[in-house]
Amino acid sequence: MPDPTLLFIIGPPAVGKMAVGHEISERTGFPLFHNHMTIEPVLRFFEFGTPPFARLVEGFRRALFEEVAASDLPGLIFTYVWAFDLPTCDESVERYATAFRARGSRVLFVELETSLEERLRRNEHEWRLAEKPSKRDIPRSRELLLQHEAEHRFNSTNEFAGNPDHLRLDNTNLLPAEAADLVITHFALPRKARPDPAGRPRT
Template sequence: MKVFHNHLAIEPVLRFFEFGSEPFTRLVGEFRRRIFEEVAGSQAGLIFTYVWAFDVPADEAELDHYAAPFRDRGGRILYLELSASQEVRLKRNKGELRLAEKPSKRDLDWSRRNLLELDAKYRLNSNGEFDGRAEYLRIDNTELPAAAVAERAIQHFGLG
C-alpha cells in the first residue's frame, strides 16, 4: 500500500496560506478528498496518517468523510493508533527522515513548542475507547521499531 502522510497535503499549501487559515483548511481538505476518491476508485490500498484530537468531534467526522470513498466501494477501513511518550515524540520530532518529509517542522524550536502546545490543548490518545473493535488496534511504540509495529498491525488485521 502507498503511504499518504498528513504533510503531503499540508506542505504545498503552507507555501501560500498560513496554517489553520480558511483557505489552508479548505485546500488541504479538498486535496486529501480528491486523492482518496481517485485511489479508492483504482482499488488500490492506502495508508493515511493523521493527528486525531479525540476531544474534537470534527476530527472524527473528517476521518469518516475521508474513509467514505473506500467504504462506498466495499473497502476495509482500519485504524491503527500509535502512542509514544512525549519525551520520545520530542526526540523523533527532530529526526532526519521526518524533517526531510516535513519542511515546516525544520524550525525545531517552533516544532517543539507546537508539539507541547498540542499535547496540552487536545486529547491526542483514545485512552482505549476503541479497544476491542476488530478494525482498530492501539500500539504504544515508545520502545518499538517501525518494523515491529508494522508486523503487529499486519498480524492483527490479517494483512499478510
C-alpha cells in the same frame, strides 16, 4: 480484485506514524499518504489554519481518497493526528473513509502511543525534518508540540471499544519495522511478493 483497504495510522505528533506507515507500505505495496504531503505544498501559499489552507488540504485529500477507493490499488495508508476532543477531527475521518465504506472496503485503524519524552526526541529526527519542512524550526516545533499536548487529547479512551478494526500499539521501544510486522499480522494484510537474489519471486 478486492476493493482497496484504507489503513489509518493515528496518534500524537511525532509518535512515529510516518515511519511505521513507510514500513507497512514497503511490505504490503499500499501507498503511503502521510498528512504533510498536503500540508507542506499549501503552506507555500496560505498560513496554517486559514480558510484557504483548510479548503485546499481538505479538497485534495478527499479527491485522492475517492480516486484510490475506485482504483485497482491494494490499499492506502493515511497518517492523521486525530484530536479526540475536537468534533471536526471526527468528521474529517468519517469523510475520508466514506468513499471506501461505500464500496464495502475495509477501514482499519492503527493507533500509536509513546512517551512525551520519546516524541520530543523523534520530533528532531532527520527524516521527519526532511519530509516536513515546516518542522525544521526546532524550537518553534517543540513549542507547538508541547502546546498542543496541553490543549488536546491525541489518544483514544473508549472511542474504539469493541471495534475489531482497531489496534493500539505502544511503540516507545519498537522499531518501525517491528511495529509494521505486528500491524500486518494482526490485520492479516497481504504481503507483496519480493524477488530473491536469484531473481525468483518470493514472499
